[in-house]
Amino acid sequence: MQETDPFVPRVPGIDYGVLDTLLGYAVRRAQIRLYEDFVASLSQWGITPPRFSAMVIVSHNPGLKLTQLAKVMGIARSGAVILVDALEELGYMQRHPVPEDRRAFSLALTKKGQADLAAITAAVQLHDERMAQSLAPDEQSQLREWLMLIGERSA
Amino acid sequence: MQETDPFVPRVPGIDYGVLDTLLGYAVRRAQIRLYEDFVASLSQWGITPPRFSAMVIVSHNPGLKLTQLAKVMGIARSGAVILVDALEELGYMQRHPVPEDRRAFSLALTKKGQADLAAITAAVQLHDERMAQSLAPDEQSQLREWLMLIGERSA
DNA sequence: TATTGTTATACTCTATAACTATA
DNA sequence: TATAGTTATAGAGTATAACAATA
Numbered sequence: 001m002q003e004t005d006p007f008v009p010r011v012p013g014i015d016y017g018v019l020d021t022l023l024g025y026a027v028r029r030a031q032i033r034l035y036e037d038f039v040a041s042l043s044q045w046g047i048t049p050p051r052f053s054a055m056v057i058v059s060h061n062p063g064l065k066l067t068q069l070a071k072v073m074g075i076a077r078s079g080a081v082i083l084v085d086a087l088e089e090l091g092y093m094q095r096h097p098v099p100e101d102r103r104a105f106s107l108a109l110t111k112k113g114q115a116d117l118a119a120i121t122a123a124v125q126l127h128d129e130r131m132a133q134s135l136a137p138d139e140q141s142q143l144r145e146w147l148m149l150i151g152e153r154s155a
Numbered sequence: 156m157q158e159t160d161p162f163v164p165r166v167p168g169i170d171y172g173v174l175d176t177l178l179g180y181a182v183r184r185a186q187i188r189l190y191e192d193f194v195a196s197l198s199q200w201g202i203t204p205p206r207f208s209a210m211v212i213v214s215h216n217p218g219l220k221l222t223q224l225a226k227v228m229g230i231a232r233s234g235a236v237i238l239v240d241a242l243e244e245l246g247y248m249q250r251h252p253v254p255e256d257r258r259a260f261s262l263a264l265t266k267k268g269q270a271d272l273a274a275i276t277a278a279v280q281l282h283d284e285r286m287a288q289s290l291a292p293d294e295q296s297q298l299r300e301w302l303m304l305i306g307e308r309s310a
Numbered sequence: 311t312a313t314t315g316t317t318a319t320a321c322t323c324t325a326t327a328a329c330t331a332t333a
Numbered sequence: 334t335a336t337a338g339t340t341a342t343a344g345a346g347t348a349t350a351a352c353a354a355t356a
Binding site: 007008009010011014015016017018019021022023024025026027028029030031032033034038049053056057059060061068071072074121124125127128131132134135139140142143144146147148149150151152 | 162163164165166169170171172173174176177178179180181182183184185186187188189193204208211212214215216223226227229276279280282283286287289290294295297298299301302303304305306307
Binding site: 065 | 336337338339340341
């Protein structure tokens with residue numbers, strides 16, 4: 001028997017109380033679905049959302065160093081080490097010495113990383129469009145815009 | 156030195172590439188901010204989002220059993236055990252024997268759990284409103300509605 | 311046989327703190 | 334002193350699998 005069935009967002013007969021009125025709960029539920037579908041859609045490449053973000057950011061910002069990647073992604077340096085380790089093991093990313101600073105490494109995608117990122121990005125876009133397809137295109141933009149506002153709010 | 160500064164959603168000079176066009180990335184960023192602020196706002200009670208959800212669901216659905224809670228929350232039974240253990244340790248929840256089924260326990264909030272849930276809910280609502288306050292009330296409802304649609308999409 | 315709760319174990323993602331080598 | 338990367342360790346939160354008690 002499969003222990004964990006797909007998430008049922010509303011179980012009949014259950015009263016969700018205040019949860020139904022909270023923005024945070026709606027975002028959390030959407031995120032669970034999006035994460036599930038992302039991982040399933042990308043399983044053949046071993047790519048998770050943070051790994052995808054790291055690949056895209058490194059590919060668009062050549063020479064980025066590990067500490068900068070951590071800052072951009074909002075994670076600790078130790079987390080960035082683990083993330084880069086995983087992407088190196090997958091053959092997608094490499095550390096290169098920086099001549100001007102022998103403590104530092106600049107990050108870059110490998111050839112394989114560059115090639116696969118194209119296919120991976122296409123798969124991510126397909127997944128993302130599939131998840132958003134119950135909304136009209138202008139609604140999708142509005143939704144993204146509002147979410148950015150929330151995400152950028154300072155505390 | 157504090158290792159992890161608050162998340163900076165857009166670091167100047169960084170190209171985020173395709174990430175800026177993805178609904179999934181916008182949801183993820185909003186979720187990070189919401190989670191950070193939730194935990195900070197609720198720290199005095201030791202309450203995290205899943206713990207809050209469990210308390211609300213149990214309080215509105217008296218007699219709920221552990222397996223049902225797991226189903227409603229979309230987690231494995233083993234996860235529900237850990238969640239209920241934590242809420243029992245905090246003095247908020249209790250397992251009660253079910254006479255008709257000696258394998259099962261029905262879950263209920265303690266007196267302290269019921270009392271604190273009122274204050275906790277008020278704090279959660281304050282937090283939620285603070286996070287949403289850059290949007291007009293009708294925009295907030297529209298946002299919640301669209302997110303529910305995403306969250307309820309089957310794969 | 312099937313289900314309920316539990317335990318054992320492991321994986322991902324995150325954190326803090328201390329270390330090393332450089333700057 | 335301060336910074337870049339690393340390692341060690343820990344804690345949520347999740348999973349799967351196997352178990353005992355009960356249905």
